[in-house]
Amino acid sequence: QVPTTRKPADAALDTVTPIKSATTYNNFYEFGTGKADPADGAKALRTRPWEITIDGEVAKPLTIGIDDLLKVSMEERIYRLRCVEGWSMVIPWIGFPLAELLKRVEPTGNAKFVAFQTLMDPERMYGQKSWVLEWPYTEGLRLDEAMHPLALMAVGMYGEILPNQNGAPIRLVVPWKYGFKSIKSVVKITLTKTQPPTAWNRSQPREYGFYSNVNPEVDHPRWSQATERRVGDFSRRKTLPFNGYGDEVASLYTGMDLRVNY
Amino acid sequence: MRATLNALLLSRWAKPVVFALALVPLVWTVWLAWTGELGAEPILESVKQSGLWALRFLLIALALTPLRVFTGVAALARFRRMLGLFAFFYASVHLLTYVGLDQFFDWHAIGTEILKRPYITIGMGAFVILTALAATSTDGMVKRLGGKRWRALHRGVFLAGLGGCLHFLMLVKGWQTAPLVYGALCAGLLALRRWPLRLPNPRTVRTLAPKPQDG
Numbered sequence: 001q002v003p004t005t006r007k008p009a010d011a012a013l014d015t016v017t018p019i020k021s022a023t024t025y026n027n028f029y030e031f032g033t034g035k036a037d038p039a040d041g042a043k044a045l046r047t048r049p050w051e052i053t054i055d056g057e058v059a060k061p062l063t064i065g066i067d068d069l070l071k072v073s074m075e076e077r078i079y080r081l082r083c084v085e086g087w088s089m090v091i092p093w094i095g096f097p098l099a100e101l102l103k104r105v106e107p108t109g110n111a112k113f114v115a116f117q118t119l120m121d122p123e124r125m126y127g128q129k130s131w132v133l134e135w136p137y138t139e140g141l142r143l144d145e146a147m148h149p150l151a152l153m154a155v156g157m158y159g160e161i162l163p164n165q166n167g168a169p170i171r172l173v174v175p176w177k178y179g180f181k182s183i184k185s186v187v188k189i190t191l192t193k194t195q196p197p198t199a200w201n202r203s204q205p206r207e208y209g210f211y212s213n214v215n216p217e218v219d220h221p222r223w224s225q226a227t228e229r230r231v232g233d234f235s236r237r238k239t240l241p242f243n244g245y246g247d248e249v250a251s252l253y254t255g256m257d258l259r260v261n262y
Numbered sequence: 263m264r265a266t267l268n269a270l271l272l273s274r275w276a277k278p279v280v281f282a283l284a285l286v287p288l289v290w291t292v293w294l295a296w297t298g299e300l301g302a303e304p305i306l307e308s309v310k311q312s313g314l315w316a317l318r319f320l321l322i323a324l325a326l327t328p329l330r331v332f333t334g335v336a337a338l339a340r341f342r343r344m345l346g347l348f349a350f351f352y353a354s355v356h357l358l359t360y361v362g363l364d365q366f367f368d369w370h371a372i373g374t375e376i377l378k379r380p381y382i383t384i385g386m387g388a389f390v391i392l393t394a395l396a397a398t399s400t401d402g403m404v405k406r407l408g409g410k411r412w413r414a415l416h417r418g419v420f421l422a423g424l425g426g427c428l429h430f431l432m433l434v435k436g437w438q439t440a441p442l443v444y445g446a447l448c449a450g451l452l453a454l455r456r457w458p459l460r461l462p463n464p465r466t467v468r469t470l471a472p473k474p475q476d477g
Binding site for chain 2: 025035084132133200204219223232234235236
């Protein structure tokens, strides 16, 4: 059990997705492309020992063991998760703001972006032997997005340690962006001057932009993003701009054309 | 061995047994849905499973002729129409689950998707072809169209097969293995029609060839 101080976001009004769905319906291509693959395959993932390195444009680069990192105070956040494929869940995460971690390493004035990297271990993450993506999985945020209080580093969910298939031992959760931005099993965070390459964007740049904010107005080239089905529901519901977190995050994108910066 | 297989496939139980087996995927999926074992997204899973089985039956139906020629088990030809119709059946279930369950009869959204999304356009095209083939699958229709025109029309099955594979390849994220395997199998079966295998024993095939009405 992870100690928590519950802090419900407005998503608390949504019904929390059953834990069985959240732990058996996963996209974690390191363990195969089927939704049920990670629940089984990720059992092989070893989450101890585990180190995270934070480097790049920072005054105090840091390499820290996961158990030392867990000594910060945790809180519970109930967030909506909207997958780019058109389904969504509501998940009670346990973690701490990414901003806290970034402040510890003191970003320099040059730092404009934050790049994230997943563990590379083709022996256990056998999906990394396939050509479906360029491995290791990479993601990125603009520094101000990363510093936003809603951006969370999660180490648990549903009051428990994060299951392997959900990105143990530590993952990013950015609730206003499509799920693939919330990179799992992070080993490296690098602050950079320029926009870092990201896995899905490299694979299909026209389909997966760097920003990938949830946006019902901008279709994925192959399907509409206007609606989504909440896992467990029968009918579809309207997708909300920024996944319903517009009041909190829309100001990050003032003056930007979100059709161009999709 | 070949004679035994032929005799088995020519028995009057062969067709009912194959028919029942071909319904197993449907019954199994409905059972899983009923018992809540179809996963977190049962609607998408039923759409996916019916689509996969449509493609599988299409490939099995396409494989029968090369298999018959290669093995000399002539009685395989009896099952071509039935299995082809099962491909159409599962494609219909696929379309119905998409329209009725996934989109819940939102005709505006469905119409827009068919026109706007190439993978759905292609999938619908393949379904239209399969519908035409199913509608002309009866003995009466063969007679009415005449063998030559009927055969020409039914070569469309390859277009439907390739369309189905392309539909699959285009809807998944990234370059996944499964749709590439289906595509390769379909292309391979098409290639076999162009460069047919030599008959291993023409005499056996001729003597055991089914009568036309077994078709």
